[in-house]
Amino acid sequence: MAEENKKPASELRFDLVSKHWVVIATGRARRPETFAKEKSPAKEKNEADKKNCPFCNIETQLPPVLVYPKETDISKKDDSWSLAVIPNKFPAFIQGDSLRERAEGPYSLMDGIGFHEVVVTKDHYSQMAEFPVIKIREVIDAYQERYLELMNEKMVNYISVFHNHGLEAGATIAHPHSQIIAMPVMDPDIKQSLDGSRLFFEMQGKCVHCAKLEWDREDGRRIIFENEKFVALCPFASRVAFEIRIYPKEHHSYFERIKDNDKDQLAEVFRVALGKIFKGLNNPSYNFFLHTGPCDGKNYDHYHWHFDIMPKTSTWAGFELGTGIEISTIEPEKAAEYLRGI
């Protein structure tokens, strides 16, 4: 049993009724009893000091797939690295050649094949909200470079880029890092959003996000900040209080095709948005993630990529879990007004 558990394992199981995928990833080899002992498993790790931080001792991690500056050899304790992308030691998706789709009674499942990488910036204490624009730009460069690489891998049809900050937002390691998961399947929720976007495009002849942006910018009440190329706003149907979306103003479907100059502009808007949350909400925990046209070979020219920042201002409880409906406790118009003033 112990032997079997040593090897990271990942399974994708399909829920017949809800039509959702779940991942059963047992790489951390936790035995049932450990759930009882670790009341807050995250806490212990998160409070580990810099000395025991896995990312401050990056040479102990799996060999990197990308390092900035590019010539740095972190395995030799070369301390001149600035950013490193390493494979996750406890991956939710695991490299492999075949999905081995199969049935168990009325159920269907397949191997959790894919890639799970961690984007680490060097400083243990400096979080993204405090980065200068040039450091955020470096993170965006890494997202793009890894996306372009992973999208060409066999079995990869969808790539999720996300960042968890703070214990309440699920960051089990305090050292700032983002994650990239490349996987074979797409959840029906994502498909539904993409179908919604496609349908609007077919019926109205334009992108639904462009239509919303046009109205939001005319209306003004939900806009937080904009520069030449990007805009940050609180969405009309915000899922949580102080949710922020960052959109390219022009219609662009695929994040990975972003141009050099646009990356500087995106970094600036990111800096402003995260800085306003940091100051205005007293350094809250938050998650952000990328939504972009998937890399499954189909056409998503109707889609409009964006980043979504969700401060952890509340806990999803029985109602949200049971109904899928989220309750937010502030009007997005007031949230944006407040953040504009920061």
Added chain:
Amino acid sequence: MAEENKKPASELRFDLVSKHWVVIATGRARRPETFAKEKSPAKEKNEADKKNCPFCNIETQLPPVLVYPKETDISKKDDSWSLAVIPNKFPAFIQGDSLRERAEGPYSLMDGIGFHEVVVTKDHYSQMAEFPVIKIREVIDAYQERYLELMNEKMVNYISVFHNHGLEAGATIAHPHSQIIAMPVMDPDIKQSLDGSRLFFEMQGKCVHCAKLEWDREDGRRIIFENEKFVALCPFASRVAFEIRIYPKEHHSYFERIKDNDKDQLAEVFRVALGKIFKGLNNPSYNFFLHTGPCDGKNYDHYHWHFDIMPKTSTWAGFELGTGIEISTIEPEKAAEYLRGI
């Protein structure tokens, strides 16, 4: 502004792209600055002692819609009450006669019309996992009695019954309580599950949950406990570690039609399931909720009602928020084996 905020307000906003509803409920009248001050708004309230507990001072709450024993008048500080259902002071949905559906630019919204009630059991310290079967039975009686009442209200098409235990599971008041929300709309996720159930029924001539239960009980590995009428198991596609579902063994579509004898049996299985989580996972926070055929007047005879218990064994972070896919870190078969042994 302050004046306007005094009155609880609730708005249902529709996301054009994802096709999801969100609720913007501002009844608590929190100004943006308060989000910054209260880093853990829940904590403060939760640690309030028994003396300041709103439910221990139940006569200060809104007049109850139901009290057990039935003759008790809690407004007169009659201390013989055992269970009370009161309207939520800070409702997510508010009573009203019209949804006033309307558009704002490309967006659509309507009033958050409905009912939001709280089911309070008397003892401040005794949680459901520690209740005797007869006390759980009383809670089930209250769920059914209120469901039967609310389902006949105009505007009510869907009723969510749920329970949050512990701070990490979003219980902002420590005193044990459940909640009932009756609302006009159903989220697409629920509709998708119902459609999945209907399609299976039409194609296979039987209920998908019955088919799964048959295989699960034959297979045995995910079963935790069963009595004559109900079974508790870890679902094959569990969304979180140690998720438990409680199903009637026979095909029943509507919880609110449950018979007296079956309520005793359900209470017993609830008692065992919550007790095993309490002991086996060291009194974790958890949510549970009811899924049953909706009350919108349509036929849901294909559906099979059940309760879903989700221990808070992890935090949903950027990946789950961004992709809708959940990662669980233990095989449901091993979780069930462990819980069986408790």
